[in-house]
Amino acid sequence: MKPTASFLSVASVISLLPTAKALVGSSWTVTNVPSTGLTDITFPLTIVEADHISGYYFAQQFAFINSGDVGYTGLQPxxxxxxxxxxxxxPRRTATAPLGRTAVQVKRNGSSVWVGTAIGTVTGARVHIGSYTLPAGVGGIQSRQAGFVEWYPWNGGEPPNHCxxxxxxxxxxxxxxxxxxxxVGTQSLAYEYGDCVGQVAFKKKRLLIGGVENNCGFKGQTGV
Structure with a gap:
């Protein structure tokens, strides 16, 4: 995925999101970012309800100064x-114990090494989930990007009436x-995209505690 020059509208953000079987998008911004980019960012991300099966990917994307690539981090039941x-x-699929309310952090550890950590925001537990080294000359994290909700098993083929x-x-x-x-960071209200728009009982709302909530899909279904 390649970033575009503008992230100021939902349409431009959608162009960055996975075109496979993602369902929900939600853009984010951070104010007062230095010209060299941020050295860390933390995304509160809590799975309120989902069956204990493989398939969903809840993620946040982020872009770097002086780089055309987009990174991502997130959680998978x-x-x-x-x-x-x-x-x-x-990015690294490391099994973890349940953490309750969670967040995922991306932080620079040295000049070019970036580390991902899953955090239990109530328990204080921290679990390393991956790291990678960027090329010389790549700066910090840019001020805006977007998150997504994806049902990835359909990337390999869809069942009949899949939505x-x-x-x-x-x-x-x-x-x-x-x-x-x-x-100061802001997460925008979620929106639908992809080939199941209007067919998966999608709902969204802002939360008084901060952030946004989304839900979609049908209880008792397994995606097959």
Whole structure:
């Protein structure tokens, strides 16, 4: 995925989001970002309700200064292990114990190494979920991008009447934040896109505690 010059409208943000089987998008912005970019950003991201099966990917994208590429991080539900719910973090698929209310952080650790961490915002638990090294000359994180909700098993082929088979999910995307003084993050209201628009009982709302909530799909469905 390549970033465009403008992120000021829903239409321009949609062009950045996965064109595979993503369903929901939600753009974000951060004010007062230095010209060199941010050295860290944290995305509150809580899966309020979803079956304990593989398939959903809840993610946030971010772009870097002096780079045409887009990174992403997020959470994926997995089947229970030993009777307990499991989440996996991305970019590296490392199984983690449930963390309750969660956030995912991307932070520079040195000049070119960036580290992803899943955080339990109530428990304080921190789980390393991946890291990578960027080329020399690439700066920090830019001031805006977008998140998404994807049902990725359909990327390999769809069952008949696939939209009606989408499992139910409810997710909270909180306002992003950073340690850079004076910067304030905002998560915009979610919207539908893709080939199931108007067919998956999509709903959205702003939350008094900050951020936005979205839900879609149907309880009892498994996507197949």
């Amino acid at each position: 997995r089947p229970n292990q030993n009777g307990k719910p499991v989440l996996q973090g991305a 009606a088979r989408l499992p139910y999910q409810k997710t909270l995307f909180g306002h992003p934040y950073t340690t850079h003084l004076g910067s």
